[in-house]
Amino acid sequence: MKIDFNHPFLTGKEAHYMYQAVYSYKLSGNGMFTKRCHEFFEKKYGFKKCLLTTSCTDALEMCALLCDIQPGDEVIVPSYTFVSSALAFVRQGAKIVFADSMTSNPNIDADKLETLITPKTKVIVPVHYAGVACDMERIMEIANRYNILVVEDAAQSIDSYYKGRPLGSIGHLSAFSFHETKNIIAGEGGLLAINDDRFIRRSEIIWEKGTNRSEFFRGEVNKYGWVDTGSSFLPSEVMAAFLWAQLENIDMIQNRRKSIWNKYHNGLSDLEKSGVIRLPQIPAYATNNAHMFYIVCRSLDERTGLIRHLKDNGIMAVFHYLSLHLSDYYTSHYKEIPHLPQCDRYADCLVRLPMYYELKDEEVEYIINKIKDYWDESRS
Known part of the structure; x- marks a missing residue:
């Protein structure tokens, strides 16, 4: 008997929807399937705004940009996590302050957070290991008291909850993964969830290479141009079509x-x-x-x-x-x-x-x- 560690599950509709995406001749992203996925997450989990990304790492990098991380800012991250949890903020010049795990599970020890906070602390990044919630009530209480932003690394956390609230809906921002090892997959792929109104408009601009292109296509401006920093974070419609087949099931x-x-x-x-x-x-x-x-x-x-x-x-x-x-x-x-x-x-x-x-x-x-x-x- 040979048993692999992981085997990606296909619902049977992935290729069908990818075929539809290809022959819609709208392949570059933010088309029909992207909008379906966004609507699914916003309705099912109550996220204020969702944006598909090419990876969870990209979603975290968008979080670092939205938090306006500057060289010298400090970001608290658990040491027991994937490198992306820290790297997204390092790229913006942050100093990473590593936190220990709990004795009962690998999540960040919220009771020790205050000892790590300094006047330079700008963000706390709780990682919900194995899809099990960190103590978000405690973390948010500390963050609000010190005026610190919270970015949930919810890479493993789809369809998991904290006191009845979906993970990814509690912090100011959150990031999910659809890597082939996750519950819901797209090969690669991720999602940025925005729960604070002040980040919504800028998130679309960063998502679209620093342009207000999304506003233009909604008819909100009569032309679009370069207005901020950003990158090409949005995935193609082919990936979104694959993901939609998973979300349906x-x-x-x-x-x-x-x-x-x-x-x-x-x-x-x-x-x-x-x-x-x-x-x-x-x-x-x-x-x-x-x-x-x-x-x-x-x-x-x-x-x-x-x-x-x-x-x-x-x-x-x-x-x-x-x-x-x-x-x-x-x-x-x-x-x-x-x-x-x-x-x-x-x-x-x-x-x-x-x-x-x-x-x-x-x-x-x-x-x-x-x-x-x-x-x-x-x-x-």
């Missing part, structure tokens, strides 16, 4: 993924009770969108052995982020390296299990049994 996709997640959790709970692993912790304020299933081992050696054992049995399990505060880039640009023990623990001990729509129940059982075998063999 979001409930079906989510239900299957949650079923797989629950099978993992139930099947591995005995190992957690025995103290050899820790399973994902879902706080009472959060929902679970089943973006991933991970376990936390007791040591780097145990994790390395488990990944090797699973690979020997045809199962591709992988670790995840490395601590950004220990990266070559950060250590070569910053003299003071913070001590972030929880981040380092997840970097050393967390392993992700296969998770995708077409993963069969018997394959999940096989994976669970092989994980149990690893600890049975290590005890003998």
Whole structure:
């Protein structure tokens, strides 16, 4: 048996809608399918304004521009995240201040945020790891008290909630990913969600290469030109058409993924009770969108052995982020390296299990049994 870590799921309508996009002869973006996707997100999740982007990284770079990041501004980012969470702000000259994770899950430790804030702090970037919400009420209270902007990195968080509010709708701005490893995919692709009115007009200008082209096509101005900074952030209609096929089936996709997640959790709970692993912790304020299933081992050696054992049995399990505060880039640009023990623990001990729509129940059982075998063999 061979079980991949990820396998992109196709609903069956992707090629059909892409064909429609091609033969509409409107390929360059912001056409029929782009507008459908924007409307879907704005109606279903209540975002004030949505703009598709070519990647989540691009959406985060738009956030950095909209926040008017200047050299020397400080941006608080969890160290246990993908490099884009920090890089988007570094490109604008920001100093990154890395925050530690919680002991209970890899999300940013909101209780320690205030110790990181200085008069130069301009943005906090909570990353909803595995689609599980950070403590947004606490984060927003701190941000509002210090007049700091909040950019939700919701790359993994589609269709997940905090106290009944959709993730991505709470901060001033947010960014989603449709990379092929996500719940809803477009190969690549992302989304910028704007929840603060003051950023709406400028977001369209930045999205359209610094021009007021969107206003021109709506008939709001009689000509368009270069009015601000920006870049070519909008994707083609072909990508939007692919995404639309996925969005039409979001409930079906989510239900299957949650079923797989629950099978993992139930099947591995005995190992957690025995103290050899820790399973994902879902706080009472959060929902679970089943973006991933991970376990936390007791040591780097145990994790390395488990990944090797699973690979020997045809199962591709992988670790995840490395601590950004220990990266070559950060250590070569910053003299003071913070001590972030929880981040380092997840970097050393967390392993992700296969998770995708077409993963069969018997394959999940096989994976669970092989994980149990690893600890049975290590005890003998």
